[in-house]
Structures are given as structure tokens and as C-alpha cells.
Amino acid sequence: MRNTRSTQLLFELSRPGCVGVDLPVCDVPERPISELLPAGAINPAPLPLPELSEPDVVRHFVNLSTQNMSVDTHFYPLGSCTMKYNPKRNERLASLPGMVDLHPYQPESAVQGLLELLHESQYFLAEISGLPAVSLQPAAGAHGEMTALLVAAAYFRDRGEKRTTVLIPDGAHGTNPASAAMAGFDVQPIRCDEDGFVDLEEFATHLNERTAVFMITNPNTLGIFEKNIKKIVEMVHAVGALVYLDGANMNAILGITRPGDFGADLMHYNPHKTFSGPHGGGGPGAGPIAVAEKLAPYLPSPIVVKENGVYRLDYDRPKSIGRVRSFFGNVGVLVRMYCYIRTHGAKGLREVSEHAVLNANYLLAKVKHFLEVPHGDRCMHEFVASPVKLKNEKNISTMDIAKRLLDYGYHAPTVYFPLIVKEAMMIEPTETESKATLDAFAEALFRITGESADLLHDAPHTTPVSRADEVLAARKPVLKHGG
Numbered sequence: 001m002r003n004t005r006s007t008q009l010l011f012e013l014s015r016p017g018c019v020g021v022d023l024p025v026c027d028v029p030e031r032p033i034s035e036l037l038p039a040g041a042i043n044p045a046p047l048p049l050p051e052l053s054e055p056d057v058v059r060h061f062v063n064l065s066t067q068n069m070s071v072d073t074h075f076y077p078l079g080s081c082t083m084k085y086n087p088k089r090n091e092r093l094a095s096l097p098g099m100v101d102l103h104p105y106q107p108e109s110a111v112q113g114l115l116e117l118l119h120e121s122q123y124f125l126a127e128i129s130g131l132p133a134v135s136l137q138p139a140a141g142a143h144g145e146m147t148a149l150l151v152a153a154a155y156f157r158d159r160g161e162k163r164t165t166v167l168i169p170d171g172a173h174g175t176n177p178a179s180a181a182m183a184g185f186d187v188q189p190i191r192c193d194e195d196g197f198v199d200l201e202e203f204a205t206h207l208n209e210r211t212a213v214f215m216i217t218n219p220n221t222l223g224i225f226e227k228n229i230k231k232i233v234e235m236v237h238a239v240g241a242l243v244y245l246d247g248a249n250m251n252a253i254l255g256i257t258r259p260g261d262f263g264a265d266l267m268h269y270n271p272h273k274t275f276s277g278p279h280g281g282g283g284p285g286a287g288p289i290a291v292a293e294k295l296a297p298y299l300p301s302p303i304v305v306k307e308n309g310v311y312r313l314d315y316d317r318p319k320s321i322g323r324v325r326s327f328f329g330n331v332g333v334l335v336r337m338y339c340y341i342r343t344h345g346a347k348g349l350r351e352v353s354e355h356a357v358l359n360a361n362y363l364l365a366k367v368k369h370f371l372e373v374p375h376g377d378r379c380m381h382e383f384v385a386s387p388v389k390l391k392n393e394k395n396i397s398t399m400d401i402a403k404r405l406l407d408y409g410y411h412a413p414t415v416y417f418p419l420i421v422k423e424a425m426m427i428e429p430t431e432t433e434s435k436a437t438l439d440a441f442a443e444a445l446f447r448i449t450g451e452s453a454d455l456l457h458d459a460p461h462t463t464p465v466s467r468a469d470e471v472l473a474a475r476k477p478v479l480k481h482g483g
């Protein structure tokens with residue numbers, strides 16, 4: 001497994017004089033650079049850049065890439081951040097010359113095809129959410145959260161209402177409070193009860209005419225559909241506030257229920273999760289938002305509109321919060337999303353969620369026999385195990401199990417999130433995995449629970465880098481080889 005060559009830096013592989021490209025002989029007289037540029041603009045010595053051939057560079061990066069795990073190489077049951085297989089068809093369509101050769105400064109008349117695709121995407125996302133107005137601009141889920149909260153702030157400002165607080169359940173993703181703070185709101189956490197539902201009593205004590213928005217993830221990060229959602233929505237609306245749905249878990253409910261139907265006023269999508277945009281290494285993503293009719297005027301500009309059979313970008317929206325992203329947003333991700341939605345169709349999208357939920361419940365039914373699953377026998381698209389007994393009895397932590405899974409050839413689940421569950425291990429298999437894969441994964445987990453603490457404390461044993469000291473790595477990162 002270990003490949004020392006590929007762990008060397010390009011700088012160490014450098015050989016003086018080696019080049020990756022040959023330029024043709026210059027066909028104009030050469031002149032010294034000192035005649036062309038002022039002295040202050042010229043580097044006294046050449047930059048110490050590595051000198052390599054093209055194969056050297058390709059091998060370096062391909063070898064490095066094989067030291068990591070990805071959806072294309074391994075099962076990747078990461079809770080919260082749906083990591084499903086990304087169909088290659090989407091890649092092929094997104095890289096058609098008609099897509100990749102477009103320039104954002106082309107006139108609208110020359111990009112009618114793309115505008116049509118974006119216009120239809122707005123429509124699809126409105127239909128799937130049950131919320132009629134859509135902006136494709138935000139560049140990630142978190143960015144969508146912030147954009148939607150700015151939309152909510154503009155709405156209340158317009159109505160002359162002074163609302164300062166955003167309420168967020170304590171199991172929420174960290175981006176929720178961060179986005180609320182970025183949008184200028186105070187954040188009030190709301191406790192969840194033992195079963196993972198919003199504690200309605202505590203909720204009622206914090207809900208008042210100062211409340212702007214209640215942000216909820218549904219199904220939540222425990223993989224549970226909030227049973228009181230109807231009541232919660234009524235309570236929020238009764239004080240004139242808005243309900244925001246964090247749509248990161250849409251993979252559980254596509255075509256089964258719609259946020260707009262259960263009372264949400266605003267939401268974001270994560271196309272890179274739900275609609276199979278590849279998202280290794282943290283990006284790229286997109287974070288389209290969908291909102292209720294009354295909030296439509298405040299959406300970012302421009303929006304794609306269709307008039308007399310012609311598509312155009314509508315900037316004439318006086319109440320808009322303005323731009324939140326250059327050009328049209330992360331269009332490459334949106335194109336993949338569009339292909340995914342069109343490929344599945346309405347019935348297919350519903351099947352995606354049905355299979356995602358079925359797979360998660362199948363795995364839950366196996367795992368609960370050897371790891372505690374404190375929040376029930378049934379889940380939506382993901383569930384949270386909590387190996388507290390192993391921790392207490394054998395000093396084996398969730399981190400040990402997660403690291404050891406790498407030796408068995410599995411990407412680790414999400415660990416220590418949500419914060420409300422001790423030793424949390426959040427498992428989301430997604431619909432793209434076979435029964436054989438789920439069985440093999442459950443078997444590996446089971447075997448690990450029987451291994452010795454000593455073995456597990458040092459795991460992983462077979463990866464290019466074994467157990468790292470994560471605190472030290474964060475505090476004193478070694479950014480230079482041998483440095």
C-alpha cells in the first residue's frame with residue numbers, strides 16, 4: 001500500500017531543466033526583459049518552482065488521489081452529508097462543449113439553451129419543495145441558509161417589523177447558527193427531548209414577536225421525522241415568524257412530502273448531496289433556495305424568466321436583496337443536478353428516497369444487535385449509533401471504530417455529530433448501495449466491536465498515514481515535507 005514516491009512533494013521530484021511543455025521557436029526578435037518591464041517589476045531571481053515532465057506531474061497527482069477514499073472507490077456512509085454515487089452520465093452531459101465552452105459574458109440571445117435549463121431547474125426545485133419561487137445563485141448549502149435569512153430579514157424590514165432572533169434546535173448542523181449570526185440575528189438554541197424531537201415546552205418559552213425565523217432540519221440529524229412539525233409550524237406562524245427548512249436531508253423525502261406542504265416558508269437544497277453533484281474535498285457545491293410567494297420579491301437578482309418563448313435574466317426586482325454570487329451561481333453543479341432530476345423523473349425521485357430509507361432501516365436493523373441505537377428502531381435516511389457501552393466496558397471509542405473501518409476498506413461514518421448524542425456515529429448508506437455492500441459493512445462493524453482495544457487504539461494500520469494526532473495537527477500543522 002505504501003508508496004513513498006507518491007508522498008514526495010513536487011519540489012522534491014524536481015529536476016533542473018526539466019519541462020512539461022515545449023514552446024515553438026520564437027518567431028520575433030527576442031529582447032531582454034529589462035527592456036520591457038520597469039526594474040521594480042522584475043524578480044531578482046527566478047521563482048523556485050519545481051521542474052518536471054508532464055508524466056511526472058500526472059503520476060504524482062494520480063498516486064496521491066489513490067491514497068484517499070472516495071465514493072468511486074469505497075462505500076462512504078457519511079451521515080448528514082449524503083455521499084451517494086455520482087452517475088457518470090451527469091459528468092458526460094455537464095462536460096459537453098455546449099456547456100463548458102460558454103462564457104458568462106455572452107449575450108442572453110447566445111445562451112438560450114443554458115437559460116432554459118436554469119429556468120426548468122427553478123421550476124423543478126419549486127415543484128419538489130412545494131415552494132413557488134427559487135433562486136439558483138447561492139454557492140453551497142450554508143450560503144443558501146444565509147441568503148434565505150437575508151431574504152427573511154428584508155421581508156420583515158419591508159413590513160416594518162423588528163424581529164431579532166432565530167431559534168434553532170440543538171441538534172442542528174453548525175452552519176445554521178453561523179448563518180443566522182452572519183445574517184445579523186441573535187441565535188437562541190432550543191433543546192431537543194430524549195427522543196430527538198423539539199421540546200415543545202421550551203420552544204414555547206422562546207417563541208415571541210421578536211422571533212424572525214425558526215430553522216429546522218426535517219428529517220433531523222438523528223434521521224427522525226419531526227412528529228410535531230404541524231404543531232410547530234402553527235406556533236411559529238401564530239407569532240408572525242417564518243419557518244426555515246434545512247434541506248440537507250431531502251434525500252429522505254423526495255416526492256413523498258414537500259416542505260411547502262408541511263408549512264416551511266423558506267428552504268435550501270444541497271444539489272451536491274441530494275442530486276448527486278460530486279463533492280469531495282468540500283466542494284464545489286450549490287445551495288439553491290426556494291421560498292413562499294410572499295418572499296419572492298426579496299430573492300437575489302437576477303432570476304431566469306421566460307417571456308414570449310424567450311429566456312432572459314430579470315434584474316428589475318426593486319425589493320431584491322441583490323447578488324450573492326457572481327454570474328449565475330455554480331452552474332456546473334446545477335447542470336449535474338438538472339441531469340439527475342431529468343434522468344429520474346418524478347417517480348424515480350420518489351424511489352430514490354424510498355430506497356434510501358429502506359437501506360438505512362436495513363442497516364439499522366443489523367447494527368442495533370451489536371451497537372446501541374438510542375433513537376428508536378426505525379429511521380429515515382440515516383441513523384445515529386452510540387457505542388457508549390463499548391466505551392465504558394472496553395475503552396473503545398467511536399473514533400477507534402471509525403479509524404478501524406478504514407482498514408476494512410470503508411470510509412468512516414460521521415462521528416461525534418450530532419453533539420446531543422454521546423459517542424455519536426451517524427450512518428447514512430444512501431440508495432445507491434446494494435444489499436451485499438450493506439451486509440459486508442455491517443459484518444465489518446460487527447467484527448471490529450470484537451477486536452482488542454490495543455489494536456483499535458492504533459488503527460488504521462494499512463493506510464498511507466496511520467492515526468494522526470489531530471489536536472497537534474490542527475495546532476501545529478506541518479505544511480512542509482521534513483519541516
Ligand SMILES: *Cc1c(COP(=O)(O)O)cnc(C)c1O
Pocket residue numbers: 080081140141142143173175176217221246248249270285286287
Ligand atoms: C451539509 C449540511 C449543511 C451545509 O451545507 P453545505 O453545502 O455543506 O454548505 C447544512 N445542514 C445540514 C444538516 C447539512 O448536512
